[in-house]
Amino acid sequence: MGANEAKPKVFDKEGAVGKHFTEEGAVGSMAQKMGGxxxxxxxxxxxxxxxxxxxxxxxxxxxxxxxS
Structure with a gap:
């Protein structure tokens, strides 16, 4: 990544933490499996x-x- 490029912040849906809460992420996918x-x-x-x-x-x- 170059000096002038932007990257997601940690809690962004694409960031290091936030991505785990999407439907494909570790936490979000478990909720999807549980459903309801x-x-x-x-x-x-x-x-x-x-x-x-x-x-x-x-x-x-x-x-x-x-x-960055």
Whole structure:
């Protein structure tokens, strides 16, 4: 990565921590397997997507890109 390129911050949905909470990540995929309210479209799970109340707040407050 060059000096002027941007990379995801740690809590971004593509970052080192945030990626684990996506439906393909370690935490998010387990919730998907359990399904029901924890599914990405369930009453609890949808709050943790990058558009949801919890996930969206984290994404906007601590996500995004940073210059390397």
């Amino acid at each position: 309210p924890l599914d990405k479209e369930g009453i609890v799970g949808k709050q943790f997507t990058s558009e949801g109340a919890v996930g969206g707040t984290v994404e906007s407050m601590m996500g995004g890109k940073k210059r």
